[in-house]
Amino acid sequence: MTENRELSLSSDTMDAYVSLFGLNDQNMALVEQECGVSVSLRDSKLIIQGEPDRLEIAEQSIRLLLNMIHRNEYVDRVRIRYVISMVREGRADQIEESLRNVIAITHRGKQITCKTIGQQEYVQTIRKNMLTFAVGPAGTGKTYLAMALAVMALKNKEAERIILTRPAVEAGEKLGFLPGDLTQKVDPYLRPLYDAMYDFMGADAYTRLLERGIVEVAPLAYMRGRTLSDAFIILDEAQNTTSEQMKMFLTRMGFHSRVIVTGDITQTDLPPGKKSGLAEAIELLRNIPGIGIVEMTGKDIVRHELVQRIVEAYENKTRREQGTESVSPG
Secondary structure: OOEEEEEEOOHHHHHHHHHHHOHHHHHHHHHHHHHOOEEEEEOOEEEEEEOHHHHHHHHHHHHHHHHHHHOOOOOOHHHHHHHHHHHHOOOHHHHHHHHHOEEEEOOOOOEEEOOOHHHHHHHHHHHHOOEEEEEOOOOOOHHHHHHHHHHHHHHOOOOOEEEEEEOOOOOOOOOOOOOOOHHHHHHHHHHHHHHHHHHHHOHHHHHHHHHOOOEEEEEHHHHOOOOEOOEEEEEOOHHHOOHHHHHHHHOOEOOOOEEEEEEOHHHOOOOOOOOOHHHHHHHHHOOOOOEEEEEOOHHHOOOOHHHHHHHHHHHHHHHHHHHHHOOOOO
16 A cells, blocks of 8 residues: 655755755655655655555655765765665664764864764774774775774874884786885885875875874885884785785784774785785684674775675675585586
8 A cells, every 4th residue: 555754844954855866866766766665845845655664664764864964974876775775674773873973083174974884883893902804895994994093093192103004015017116215116005095194184284293203104014023002003905915924913013002904805916826814814813802803795885886886796706606616516
């Protein structure tokens, strides 16, 4: 039986509805398609038509999306699909909680919040553990959120310095003999870390902290022989570490330090036959108290919709291959 549900709009909510409908009503068309309802705007009311159970999902989803828009969050097709899927699973309250939890504020005043439940669990795991491994596909916010927490720890005097590192492994390309000094040679590998720090600190503040040694950005090889105490340490692109490198890095951890190791095990650039140090570490350390392991999925991708589809296509290919390999003849 088809029913109607009305949402009354206030004058300040009307602007949010314009954003929710999107260009040529594309966003609302997606809501209608995903929820199996019909939505129209009449005077100052939003009219939703459909079966009772579908109406409930559509209304909850629209209210959540409006809350995001009020918080200046960007609502696109990926976010719409994610919100609807979480409402279907009965996890709407968790989305609301993540929206209220401000992780950090950029130097331009933008509030950074978790965009998915997976991101919320990631942040909570970092706060509870001294060492956290985060694995998942590109675009899930692993590095960016870790950087946000590092900057907040520095501002709150929970850490005396930030150390950012990653292995200098070429992603399938031979860069040859790069010009310049050692810093300039490794700069291309560390550029993503610079970009995130600029976002939170601004270029000038970042440069000053770098000169004072409060922020250090260096290739993984520079960590050998050191003890890193009173620091917030992030190892990025850890899928490209060897077993020996990972062991070396993890044993650098000193007192009052927090370590985050991020990577995507499906995108290893190591030579064929060489096992990722990240994959091995997760196997060995999974059940040790004080070590958190977060596995993010395609649902947590917050980049362009196509990125999510690309990741899903590769994951499906991997599952098919594993399914084939696991079946052996008689």
